[in-house]
Amino acid sequence: MTRALKGSGFLGLAVMMAVGLHQFVIVAGGSAVPPWMIGGHAHLGVLSILAIVMGFAVPALGVTGTTRTAVTGLFIAGQWGIPGIVWLGEGFGLTFLMPTGFLWGGALIVSMLIMFYYSVTQPSDAAGGGSASFAPGDD
Structure with missing residues (x-):
């Protein structure tokens, strides 16, 4: 499941960069980039x-x-749903889809709240949470 999160993250960055290049072309052509983009x-x-x-x-x-499956699925849905709804709703005039932004935002919030729960209920020595085996320098 973490492959899905990492893969979705890197794919999202590639798409975001492609959109950024498209925005550059728009600006280089003398036009303004639409706020929704x-x-x-x-x-x-x-x-x-x-x-x-x-x-x-x-x-x-x-x-x-x-729980791991839920966190992954909810996060990926929100990751793509939030920008997707902005692009589809505002950019392509499909404004009837805009209320689904609450669904995508809610998915992200639930995913983060689950991670919050796990982060505060783990023992202090789990996942690198314990003290270091050396004293850090005072740089």
């Missing part, structure tokens, strides 16, 4: 980076079984 681009970039981080955090916190 900028918003979707920014959200996909941030959520894709977070998907990669989640790909490491899920196993580090010991999230397993159906």
Whole structure:
């Protein structure tokens, strides 16, 4: 499952970069980039980076079984749903889809709350949470 998160993250970054290049072409042609394109681009970039981080955090916190599947599925749905709804709703005029933004946002929130729970209920020595075996330098 963490492969899905990491893969979705890297794919999202590639798509975000392609959209960024398209925005550059628009600007180079003397036009303004539509705000909906900028918003979707920014959200996909941030959520894709977070998907990669989640790909490491899920196993580090010991999230397993159906909870792991739920966290992964909910996060990926939100990662693509939020920018997708902006692009489809505003960019392509499918405004009737805009209310589904609450669904995609809710999926992200539930995923984060599950990770919050795992992060505060793990023993302090789990997943690198214990003290270091050396004293860090005072740089």
